[in-house]
Amino acid sequence: MTDSRPLMDRPDGDLPPTTAAEAVPQRSRRPAWQTFAVYAVLAFITLSVVAEIADAPALTGSGTWGAALRVGIPIALAGLGGLWAERAGVVNIGLEGMLILGTWFGAYGGVEYGPWWGVALGIAGGAMGGLLHAISTVRFGVDHIVSGVAINLLGAGVARYLNIVTFDDRTGATQSPRIGGSVGQLDVPFLAGGDLFGWRSPSLFGWLDRQDWPIVSDVGAVVYGLTHNITFDVLLGVAMFPLTWWLLWRTAFGLRLRSCGEDPVAAESLGVNVYRLKTIAVVVSGAMAGLGGAILVLFASIYREGQTAGRGFIGLAAMIFGNWRPGGLAMGAGLFGFTDALQLRNEAAVHAMLLFVAVLLAALGTRALVKGKAIPGVVMLVFGAGFLAWWLLTDEYPTQWVPFTPHITTLLVLAFASQRLRMPAADGVVYRRGEGR
């Protein structure tokens, strides 16, 4: 059996080994995060070289990466919501509905009381959706997917109804008035030259960005883009990732919560209150989606019907893509955000991505061949050659194809990598206290 561990490190606080794969003694090797770092560096160098060859500076431009963060964070938070629920064993397909609730309540708070109230009410709105899901799945034992579908329906209906009742006479049925004011933004001190107690710190990466050094300046641009002009609501969203990781993987509370997702019967027998933990997890899940919704409306300064555009579902996909881990999930959401941002800013850069994919496939194919996996290796090399030909023979990527490109990527990644994914063992299973297994 192969090692079922994900690319990312599995900290010591992780669950006891339940699968045979994990009980096998570890091969001696580098810590996983080092492997990951090596891959990340290689991928970035490739991206930088591709940007140079294909003359598409937007690929590594600070603007693109800054936009990717803002566009990706609602998806990431929806995914994080999914992570909380599914780690406790509750599938939450109602994230889309909770995200919608977050957008409307976020807009309501923003319009009536100011942007920070928007954030607070958005979180509360999402959490209410989560509570409903928790009541129906945990207390009443309703099938998780069924309840989620109903919540998606309800979320859309409630938002539309409330919008008509509240704002129809001002701005019509399907949108809210503009949200005035802003939550404010910051440049990270030293990295992007933010203020520190009134003193303007130097901007290390901004300076790197302005130099014309190969690769290093690109690193500067990307970090500068990610640390410059960050609004505080986005910052709050980003902070949820380390917070979630710490809570779920470093505290007793987190261990108990995750044990409900792996084996609720065993957890109950050890004195864990499974119902309560599952309920908390699903409410937090809704709150995360609600925060994502609030960030979405604050970025657009307005609520529009259909604004979420399936981001709740995409977040769920990003979570699976990321193997039910915050780090992987952030990468998955980053992929969607990055593609969205590219599409918004620069179509030439999208075309250049074909070359990047070609190089990536060539590298993965060669690696598979070296490892003795002939068939996947050859398949990837052939596809790589196909992408190279596509890049060479065309001048642009069809504009209408850009929006769904990340979805094709997700499908392909899942097709090739799903064997390495491991969801919580009791995920989606209705647990009834006292009914045993």
Added chain:
Amino acid sequence: MARRILLAVAAPVLAMAIALGVSSLVLIASDNSPLEIYRSMWSFGTQLNSIISMINRAVPYYLAGLAVAIGFKMNLFNIGVEGQYYFAALIAAIVGAAFTLPSVLHVLAILIIAMASGAFLAGIAGVLKATRGVNEVISTIMLNNIVLGGFGAWLLTRARYDDGSGSLQIATKPIAESGRIPNLNGWLEAIGIDVPAGARLTGFLLVAIVVGVIYYLIIWRSRFGFDLRASGMNPWAARSSGVDAKGMVVKAMLLSGGMAGLVGLSSVLVENGRFAGDFQTGIGFTGIAVALVGRNHPVGVALGALLWGFMERSAQRLDLEGVPKEIVVIMQGTIVLSVVVAYEVVRRARAAQQQREVSAQVDDERVADTSVGVPA
């Protein structure tokens, strides 16, 4: 026995009561009298042209509901009906306009093309699940986004047909008369019903009825259907009795997608004769709700679809009453949730009832045994 019957009707009644209760609360909260609103919806919704409109709406909902229900029957969740019916209707409209055949054959050919296209898209998800273990919920969501997020629009612009009218509407070439399905107004008049002006009963109703019967026969009266339901209820038992689990996944997805392929054809073949940019989306998601409300049974799903059609039609009345018609969406969501909660509660009550009956029986037998065993 009486208790059993009571339990059987308890769930739908309970669900309707909860849904009506919640909707009434919402109405009261927004300063309306629920009774008056319901009465107004009822009197408007039961007029003849409302009933025709209700049926026309219900036909695609029904087909979408059945497509979802096939998956549910074996614990597969085809959330991709949405993308499948859009894709299938588009392909069928493009290909169907490219040739002509004698009337009935042309229609049949288009139906088969649509079913094949829907099955193709669903089949991708089925094969990915069977061979690579990819969760079908995620793969069908991705396929939805691919079709509705641009691929469909891209195909439509490729197939754009300029009819010379200068209309800005992007649409495919109209399908020849031989490929259309007429409306059923003639039949209604033949049985003495005066059809109000402007109302047209969709001929696709017949297709929906036939599909409903076929669905019933496949699921409950065929070997395949037995295997399908067995795989859904107890995959381990099914596997050990020789059911090919992976094969079943692919077949069920193909069948579900094929049925989804028919959903959009009422619009293409009866109402418009072509696929236009304003093609109605969202029916796939409605189908999920309708399948849940109808408990995956062909008659139940039909009732669910009709209920949805009725609510949407009669909601048009609400704007005149000064109530946002969107309250209907809240009602629908509440109905779905309360139906599933009610059935779960009743299922548990029934299980407890059975347990009591069995233990009573066991006790009786024990008493009988001991009475025999005691020497006289």
